[in-house]
Amino acid sequence: MKRTLDLSAAVWRKSSYSDGGGTNCVEVADGHLGIVPVRDSKTPDGGVLVFGTSSWSAFVVGVKETA
Numbered sequence: 001m002k003r004t005l006d007l008s009a010a011v012w013r014k015s016s017y018s019d020g021g022g023t024n025c026v027e028v029a030d031g032h033l034g035i036v037p038v039r040d041s042k043t044p045d046g047g048v049l050v051f052g053t054s055s056w057s058a059f060v061v062g063v064k065e066t067a
Helices: 053-066
Strands: 012-014 026-029 035-040 049-052
Touching: 035 053, 049 053
Parallel strands: none
Antiparallel strands: 012 026, 026 035, 035 049
């Protein structure tokens, strides 16, 4: 069964790793138990990727290690 996630009231924040020049902008919506919704800020009405919190945490650790 596929569940639909209602993100209409989500508060999105831009990644601190975004370059600020209008490109490479990733936004994350905090406050969702067990998941982390992610979208491209250039297309906010486009698709949203949803990651489990442990997968997202591992991704963030990897990004910080390569920065």
